Amino acid sequence: MTRQRELILGILSQSDRHLTADEIFFLAKLKMPTIAMATVYNNLNAMNEAGVIHRIRVDGGADRFSAVSEPHDHLLCDECGKLTDIRLPKLKVELEKQIHSPVDSYDLVIHTLCPACRRKK
Amino acid sequence: MTRQRELILGILSQSDRHLTADEIFFLAKLKMPTIAMATVYNNLNAMNEAGVIHRIRVDGGADRFSAVSEPHDHLLCDECGKLTDIRLPKLKVELEKQIHSPVDSYDLVIHTLCPACRRKK
DNA sequence: TTCACTGCAAAACGTTTGCAAACAG
DNA sequence: CTGTTTGCAAACGTTTTGCAGTGAA
Numbered sequence: 001m002t003r004q005r006e007l008i009l010g011i012l013s014q015s016d017r018h019l020t021a022d023e024i025f026f027l028a029k030l031k032m033p034t035i036a037m038a039t040v041y042n043n044l045n046a047m048n049e050a051g052v053i054h055r056i057r058v059d060g061g062a063d064r065f066s067a068v069s070e071p072h073d074h075l076l077c078d079e080c081g082k083l084t085d086i087r088l089p090k091l092k093v094e095l096e097k098q099i100h101s102p103v104d105s106y107d108l109v110i111h112t113l114c115p116a117c118r119r120k121k
Numbered sequence: 122m123t124r125q126r127e128l129i130l131g132i133l134s135q136s137d138r139h140l141t142a143d144e145i146f147f148l149a150k151l152k153m154p155t156i157a158m159a160t161v162y163n164n165l166n167a168m169n170e171a172g173v174i175h176r177i178r179v180d181g182g183a184d185r186f187s188a189v190s191e192p193h194d195h196l197l198c199d200e201c202g203k204l205t206d207i208r209l210p211k212l213k214v215e216l217e218k219q220i221h222s223p224v225d226s227y228d229l230v231i232h233t234l235c236p237a238c239r240r241k242k
Numbered sequence: 243t244t245c246a247c248t249g250c251a252a253a254a255c256g257t258t259t260g261c262a263a264a265c266a267g
Numbered sequence: 268c269t270g271t272t273t274g275c276a277a278a279c280g281t282t283t284t285g286c287a288g289t290g291a292a
């Protein structure tokens with residue numbers, strides 16, 4: 001556990017949404033100006049494989065990362081692009097029932113306007 | 122509708138699984154050796170935007186494309202990497218019930234061994 | 243003291259773009 | 268004929284890699 005890894009994990013933990021490697025790099029530079037992009041990626045990959053953080057790919061852009069490691073689902077606002085976590089605990093069992101097979105895991109992104117953007121409409 | 126677009130759509134229609142742009146390019150070259158990668162991408166993007174085909178991003182590799190345009194879900198075999206379509210018609214309503222909001226659309230990839238790989242285990 | 247990790251630069255990868263020539267409608 | 272699409276090459280954004288030097292344990 002290096003200072004760099006601690007910093008990156010801290011940034012992710014304090015964010016209420018998923019961040020791109022670029023955003024993490026920018027925030028990390030504020031506190032540690034010498035940090036390199038490669039280090040950010042090294043750590044994101046290491047922590048993702050260790051199950052400490054979670055990586056997700058969304059259409060048309062860079063991968064995003066969050067500190068939440070337990071299985072969870074995602075809400076993506078197509079208006080502002082914000083990606084937030086949500087827990088649908090019953091869903092896995094529901095899916096297994098529907099496909100008649102064990103589900104190892106699943107990735108779900110629900111496209112729906114976030115409350116702020118819905119209000120503006 | 123150019124010959125190139127026809128060819129690419131034909132390749133996708135005849136496949137029982139999702140293909141990467143690279144695979145499509147390779148198959149297209151067999152029938153039309155002068156075709157360019159850019160043309161493959163141009164057409165995939167055009168048809169995706171027109172709703173004729175469907176693009177999906179999976180962790181750790183290139184985007185994949187299929188000829189199926191109606192909303193559907195995905196089964197990904199973590200053993201052999203095969204990506205197939207499945208229809209879970211009741212799921213959208215179920216999700217709306219759970220998040221208490223209208224769902225514009227959603228992307229779902231279920232990780233589960235395909236029948237062939239399951240048998241080998 | 244050791245070995246994993248850093249920072250840097252360069253490469254790799256998938257995808258997009260600019261442009262002149264070719265083609266479909 | 269006109270506008271769209273092609274093929275090519277070069278650029279792009281994101282991610283990974285090789286490597287010498289650094290720092291954590």
